Every structure is written in structure tokens, then in C-alpha cells.
Amino acid sequence: MKYYSLNNNSKDVSFLNAVKNGLASDRGLYFPKKIPLLSKDLIKNIKSFSNHEIAFKAIEPYVGKDIPNERLKRIIEETLSFDFPIIPITNSISSLELFHGPTLAFKDVGARFMARCLAYANEIKETKKLTILVATSGDTGGAVADGFYDVDGINVVILYPKGKVSPIQEKQLTTFGKNITALEIDGTFDDCQDMVKSAFIDSEIKEKISLTSANSINIARWLAQMFYFFIAFKERPNPDKKLAISVPSGNFGNLCAGLMAKQMGLPIDHFIASTNINNTVPNYLETGIYSAKKSQTTLSNAMDVGDPSNFIRIQEIFNNDLFKTKKSISGSYFNDSETIKGIKEVFKKNKYITDPHGAIGYLGLKSFLNLTGEDFSGIFLGTAHPIKFAETVESTLKIKMDIPERLKSILELNKKSIQIENYNQLKLFLLDR
Numbered sequence: 001m002k003y004y005s006l007n008n009n010s011k012d013v014s015f016l017n018a019v020k021n022g023l024a025s026d027r028g029l030y031f032p033k034k035i036p037l038l039s040k041d042l043i044k045n046i047k048s049f050s051n052h053e054i055a056f057k058a059i060e061p062y063v064g065k066d067i068p069n070e071r072l073k074r075i076i077e078e079t080l081s082f083d084f085p086i087i088p089i090t091n092s093i094s095s096l097e098l099f100h101g102p103t104l105a106f107k108d109v110g111a112r113f114m115a116r117c118l119a120y121a122n123e124i125k126e127t128k129k130l131t132i133l134v135a136t137s138g139d140t141g142g143a144v145a146d147g148f149y150d151v152d153g154i155n156v157v158i159l160y161p162k163g164k165v166s167p168i169q170e171k172q173l174t175t176f177g178k179n180i181t182a183l184e185i186d187g188t189f190d191d192c193q194d195m196v197k198s199a200f201i202d203s204e205i206k207e208k209i210s211l212t213s214a215n216s217i218n219i220a221r222w223l224a225q226m227f228y229f230f231i232a233f234k235e236r237p238n239p240d241k242k243l244a245i246s247v248p249s250g251n252f253g254n255l256c257a258g259l260m261a262k263q264m265g266l267p268i269d270h271f272i273a274s275t276n277i278n279n280t281v282p283n284y285l286e287t288g289i290y291s292a293k294k295s296q297t298t299l300s301n302a303m304d305v306g307d308p309s310n311f312i313r314i315q316e317i318f319n320n321d322l323f324k325t326k327k328s329i330s331g332s333y334f335n336d337s338e339t340i341k342g343i344k345e346v347f348k349k350n351k352y353i354t355d356p357h358g359a360i361g362y363l364g365l366k367s368f369l370n371l372t373g374e375d376f377s378g379i380f381l382g383t384a385h386p387i388k389f390a391e392t393v394e395s396t397l398k399i400k401m402d403i404p405e406r407l408k409s410i411l412e413l414n415k416k417s418i419q420i421e422n423y424n425q426l427k428l429f430l431l432d433r
């Protein structure tokens with residue numbers, strides 16, 4: 001499989017090169033030259049395949065000869081090493097919990113897959129030591145740090161905005177040590193992002209070290225997210241009905257992975273793009289006009305994105321055709337007080353505790369089902385464990401949640417970070433290593 005740049009101004013590359021580059025040299029996102037089709041047998045008899053077998057069949061055509069099959073199988077086993085339960089909330093609504101991985105958010109899947117692909121790339125080709133530079137508003141940094149911890153030949157440098165990530169998230173970023181360094185920036189997430197961008201175009205840095213990013217535009221992170229859409233289809237509670245999946249969305253990598261699975265032939269009948277008030281994509285679906293906005297802060301902060309990077313991939317999938325896009329995706333958006341009501345409503349229905357992102361997924365699904373009636377049954381993606389947003393969830397439901405074991409041990413560790421004031425300090429830090 002070859003990958004081309006959506007800016008159409010750079011050479012096609014293989015899977016591993018696309019993973020190593022992150023972005024194409026013309027700053028475009030990579031996209032596969034063709035979308036492979038699944039065998040009919042896999043769809044028809046999906047229950048007879050294990051999740052690992054299904055994931056292998058889904059991803060193998062995208063990887064091709066770049067990684068030997070046996071190694072790819074091992075990577076998949078190590079990636080999908082935790083549970084993905086589907087929990088029914090009502091007769092027609094269930095939650096697919098994607099938060100049983102090490103950092104308690106769905107990003108673990110993409111980050112673990114990407115880390116293992118890069119580790120393989122490093123093994124077969126002694127290159128300059130690779131540095132992953134990533135800006136985070138919270139969840140990405142932790143998942144990337146965990147995924148790459150102690151991987152040979154790879155250093156990870158995480159930039160995060162001081163005082164603007166939750167206490168749990170900060171521990172997840174700053175307690176690893178070894179090949180993981182956390183840099184604390186006196187500024188906003190956008191400032192962190194700007195510094196990362198400056199580093200990527202700095203010729204002095206490029207000469208000395210190999211830099212790559214690990215955000216959701218990387219194809220290894222993006223495509224691995226297809227795996228749990230297959231699990232959703234396999235384990236769906238009402239197989240006689242049409243399937244709708246609601247995806248709480250920010251940068252739209254997750255939803256876009258679901259769309260790829262559908263293009264390959266996975267029978268998902270409809271997607272709901274559920275967002276908070278950062279509703280650029282729902283607006284586009286309504287008006288046909290894409291108008292990026294500055295991001296606004298909300299309770300579902302991992303979705304505070306005003307100009308989603310992966311939107312361009314959605315356009316590519318549907319050939320820029322709004323009519324076709326709307327046949328597969330509906331949009332819905334909710335403000336913070338609706339989100340709070342959603343958390344309460346789900347708890348009332350089934351004593352189910354959802355975080356603010358999942359609540360938005362639930363609300364989007366509910367409004368879609370209200371419009372379409374009985375033919376559909378739906379699943380929303382539970383993208384984060386409610387304990388990651390304990391303050392909101394506990395004060396809304398007037399409950400106290402238990403802290404999962406794997407979090408307790410992290411909370412006891414000491415924070416280690418380096419304070420950075422400006423780009424020059426970041427540059428010195430990177431060149432000094």
C-alpha cells in the first residue's frame with residue numbers, strides 16, 4: 001500500500017515511511033491510494049473470528065510488506081490487550097467502553113499500535129535516534145507516553161500547558177521518566193502546538209535530530225482506531241436492526257476511522273458526529289459550509305477543537321460530495337448544561353456513569369434515534385473513563401467514584417517536569433540531548 005499527500009504535492013510513500021514522517025513534506029495528511037475491501041466471509045461469520053484475527057484482516061492490506069505478518073500479529077496482540085465491553089443503557093442504546101487501557105481513554109489503542117510500528121521500523125533500520133514531539137491538552141500526551149515508554153531508540157518529549165490539564169492527566173504525563181520528558185509551558189494548548197510546529201520547520205533542528213509527531217493525523221494512530229468499530233459490529237446487541245454509531249468528536253480521527261471501516265465493507269449504517277459547542281462539522285453538515293472557528297473551552301475538553309485536522313480525510317472519502325456525506329453522517333452538538341443533563345439522564349436510566357464526552361455521544365445518538373424510529377439500534381463510544389473527569393461527574397451525580405488500581409499507583413509517584421518559557425528554550429533543550 002502506498003500513501004499520498006492530500007496536498008498532492010509530494011511523493012507517495014510506503015506505510016512505515018508515512019508513519020515515520022507523520023505529515024507529508026508538503027504538510028498534507030497522508031491517505032491510502034486505495035481502500036481495500038473486506039472478504040464477505042469475514043462479515044458474514046464475524047462471530048467466529050477473534051478480535052485479534054479481525055484486526056489483522058482489517059489492517060494487513062494497509063501495512064502490506066512493510067511489517068512481516070507474524071510481527072504484525074504480535075503488534076496487534078499487544079495493542080488490543082484489554083477489554084472493550086458493550087454496556088446496554090436502554091433497549092436501543094449501548095455504550096462501547098474504550099477506556100480500559102492503561103491511560104483510561106480510547107487513544108491508548110492508536111498510540112500503542114503506532115509505538116510498536118515505529119519500534120519495528122527502528123529495529124530494521126538504524127537511524128538517528130527518533131524524537132517524538134507532541135503537544136497535548138490532556139489525553140494524547142498520556143497515551144503517547146505510555147505507548148512509547150521504554151521503547152528502544154525513541155525519545156518522547158511532551159509539551160503541556162501549565163495548570164490546564166487535570167491532576168490525573170498531569171500525573172500520567174510527568175511520572176514516567178526514562179525516555180519520556182514532560183515540558184511544562186506557561187501558556188495555552190495553542191502555544192504548545194505553535195512551538196511544536198516551529199520545531200518541525202526549524203532547519204537547524206532537522207539537521208541534527210529526526211523529529212516526528214504522534215498526534216491523530218499519523219496514519220498508524222488513525223487506522224488502528226478501526227479495530228473497535230469491528231468489535232462494535234461483532235458484539236452489537238440488536239443484530240436484526242440497522243446499526244448507528246455515535247462518535248464524540250474533536251479532531252475527527254476516531255469518526256474518520258469508522259468511516260474507513262465502513263468503506264471497506266463493514267455494515268455500519270449510520271454515524272453521528274457528536275460534538276460540544278465546537279460544532280464546525282455539525283454546522284458543515286447542516287449548511288454545506290466549512291467554517292473553522294477558534295476553539296472554546298468546555299467540560300468535554302478533549303473535543304475543544306475548532307478546526308478539526310481530519311475533516312479533510314472525510315472530504316476525501318466522500319469525494320467532497322455533501323449529499324453523499326450526509327447519507328452516512330448526521331451531526332449533533334450540545335452545550336455544557338445539556339452535557340450535565342445527559343450525564344444525569346444516563347445515570348437515572350441504568351445507574352450508568354458516563355464522562356462528559358460519552359454523555360455527548362449518548363445525546364447525539366438519542367436525538368438521531370428519535371428522528372429515525374424503530375429500524376435502528378445504536379452504540380455510542382465511551383471515549384474516556386469517568387474518573388478522568390471526576391470533578392464534573394461526582395458533583396453532577398453527587399457520588400464518589402473508586403479510583404481504579406492502575407491509577408492509584410501513578411498518583412503516588414512524584415511529578416517530574418521541566419519548565420519552558422519560549423521557543424528558544426525548547427530548541428536548546430532538543431539540540432542539547
Ligand SMILES: *Cc1c(COP(=O)(O)O)cnc(C)c1O
Nearest residue numbers: 249250251252253254302383384
Ligand atoms: C481525543 C478525545 C476525543 C476526540 O477524538 P477525535 O478522534 O479527536 O475526534 C473524544 N473523547 C476523548 C475522551 C478524547 O480523549
